[in-house]
Amino acid sequence: MVTEEISTPKIDTEKARVLVVDDEYGPRESVAFTLSTEFAVDMAERASEALAMIKNQAYATVIMDIRMPGMDGIRALDELRKIDPIVSVIMLTGYGTLLTAQQAMIGGANQYLRKPPDVDELLEAVRRQTQVTRLRRHQAQVAQNARELSAALKQEIETNEPHIWQGRASVELVHDLNNPLTVVIGYATLLADEARGLAAHDPEGSKKLVEYSSIVEKAAEYCHHLSENWRLSSRKTKEFARLDLVQVARDVRHVIFFGNLAIQIAGLEQAQVLGSKFELMRIFQNVFKNSIEAGATSVVATFALQGKTIEVSIVDNGGGMDEESIRRAMHGGFTSKATGTGLGLNICRHLAGSHGGTFDIQSEAGKSTTVKLTFPAAQDA
Secondary structure, eight states: OOOOOOSOSOOOSSSOEEEEEOSOHHHHHHHHHHHTTTSEEEEESSHHHHHHHHHHSOOSEEEEESOOSSSOHHHHHHHHHHHOSSSEEEEEESSOOHHHHHHHHHTTOSEEEESSOOHHHHHHHHHHHHHHHHHHHHHHHHHHHHHHHHHHHHHHHHHTTTOOHHHHHHHHHHHHHHHHHHHHHHHHHHHHHHHHHGGGOOHHHHHHHHHHHHHHHHHHHHHHHHHHHHHHHTTTOOOOEEEEHHHHHHHHHHHTSTTOTTEEEEEOSOOEEEEOHHHHHHHHHHHHHHHHHTTOSOEEEEEEEETTEEEEEEEEOSOOOOHHHHHHHHTSSOOSSTTOOSOHHHHHHHHHHHTTOEEEEEEOTTSOEEEEEEEEBOOOO
16 A cells, blocks of 8 residues: 655754854854754755755754755755655754745744844754654554555455454444544643643643643543443443433543534533443534534534433535435445544444434535434433
8 A cells, every 4th residue: 555655854852963053154063062962963065965965865954044045045045845745944144034934834944033142042952853853753653554544444344345344343343433543642642741841830831731641641531431332242231321422522521532622512511311421422423523523613513302302403514415425324334534444433323222322314415414313302300
């Protein structure tokens, strides 16, 4: 399988490599000398020379003068981003106009410094941008691995469609674990960033750490229950408890989608049903995710009580689906996304049915999609 490489070769974790690009000998040597105690420094006196070096070597940070003969720093930055969109770039300007600095930032620079830079300011900027580059390269590699895994999984599904139910259930589990695990990784990164900020004993920073820790804990708990539900499913055991379906939807929005404001909850304040919280979370997770990935900027879940039935209507303003796409999606193994598994809606249909409910889709290509769910309302004892 051929995949597009996003990250460049791994950077030496002991002494990060930095590239200094400046046509002036004195300033170039001065910056390189200042950084050489902490970093492995390469130098280039022309933008074209620097671009050739970047094609063959992964750098943690590139420090580049804005004004150079031939190709200036702004044009070089544009070409650099085509080669390596991840590396941090610090622009140096001795001509110091705010407009030029802003142009560099818009063009993809991460920071700019006045030339000649203050020694302490230069070291601090390179240290910080080096850490940012390392983090972005790691995240890009994780995303690349996830895409390759998803593509291989999709191919496996298409090749082995007649497999028994338990084989498909295993794939469904992997499908649903992907989102909460991504949340864990994302918030773990935020936790690390906030922890570094606590050196100044910022009380607000401490509050954020507590909040992020809570999110990570909930997402990890969700992963645990997905795994446990799979383990118990082989025994055909299912424990239902009385719970609030509206709160389940709110939890999914908060934990899995980072409180995405595009997702709105309307209608009943509470909707009591009997069910498995984490299986019901999987339903809302998949429906919300499909809508967002279809380009929806508004997803409204409305809860209503009709007699002894809880009705949930989830309406989005995404691209919609035609009748054939709906039919195939409801049976699993079909997706319009390059890295999708095509299992999401089929998972929802099975999980709703296991709760004594129904799952239906109304949509047209180019128009909004409405997902309708029903569940038996929990009766008072």
